[in-house]
Amino acid sequence: MVTKKLETNHHSGSSLASQGAHYWLVKQEPTAYSWDTFLKEGATSWTGVRNFQARNHLRSMHLGDQVLFYHSVSNPSVVGVATVIKTAYPDPTSPGENWSAVDLKALFTLKHPLSLAQIKADPHLLEIPLLKQSRLSVMPLKEKEFLRILELGQHAKN
DNA sequence: GCCAACGTTGGC
DNA sequence: GCCAACGTTGGC
Numbered sequence: 027m028v029t030k031k032l033e034t035n036h037h038s039g040s041s042l043a044s045q046g047a048h049y050w051l052v053k054q055e056p057t058a059y060s061w062d063t064f065l066k067e068g069a070t071s072w073t074g075v076r077n078f079q080a081r082n083h084l085r086s087m088h089l090g091d092q093v094l095f096y097h098s099v100s101n102p103s104v105v106g107v108a109t110v111i112k113t114a115y116p117d118p119t120s121p122g123e124n125w126s127a128v129d130l131k132a133l134f135t136l137k138h139p140l141s142l143a144q145i146k147a148d149p150h151l152l153e154i155p156l157l158k159q160s161r162l163s164v165m166p167l168k169e170k171e172f173l174r175i176l177e178l179g180q181h182a183k184n
Numbered sequence: 185g186c187c188a189a190c191g192t193t194g195g196c
Numbered sequence: 197g198c199c200a201a202c203g204t205t206g207g208c
Binding site for chain 1: 188189190191
Binding site: 163 | 204205206207
C-alpha cells in the first residue's frame with residue numbers, strides 16, 4: 027500500500043551517520059533486480075525503498091560512496107560493489123510522497139560471492155547491521171567492515 | 185513452504 | 197500511548 031500518512035520534516039541528511047559514513051550495503055532479491063542485470067545496465071535508480079530508516083540512509087549517501095550489493099532470499103550473499111553517482115532525490119515511483127532514491131553505478135563483481143553464512147562466521151563482522159537488523163534494506167557499514175568483506179570476497183578460498 | 189522477526193495499522 | 201492483529205521480509 028502506498029497511501030499513508032508521511033512525516034514531512036526533512037532531516038538534514040547526515041545526522042544519522044555520525045562522522046559521515048561512506049560505505050553502505052543495499053539489499054535486493056535477485057528475482058526482482060539481480061546483480062547481473064545491474065551489471066548489464068551499468069547504472070540504475072535505486073527506487074522503491076519504503077522504510078524510514080532505509081530512506082534516511084539513502085539521504086545520507088554522498089557522491090562516490092561505495093555500496094555493497096547483497097542478494098537476499100535465494101542464496102543470500104554479497105555479490106558486487108557499486109558507487110553513488112547521484113545523491114538522494116524524490117523517488118519517481120511515488121510522486122508527491124516523501125520517499126527518496128539515489129542513482130548507483132556497478133563497479134565490479136566479487137571474485138567469490140560472500141555468503142551470509144561466511145559473514146556470520148567471521149569474527150570481524152559480528153556487529154554489522156545485516157546480522158542485527160535482518161529486514162533493513164539500506165544500511166551503513168564501517169570502513170573496517172567494508173574492507174573486510176571485500177578482502178573475503180576477493181581472496182576467500184571457498 | 186514454513187515461520188520468526190519486524191514494521192505498520194488501528195482500536196481502545 | 198499501549199498493544200493486538202496483520203502484512204511483509206528474509207533465512208532456512
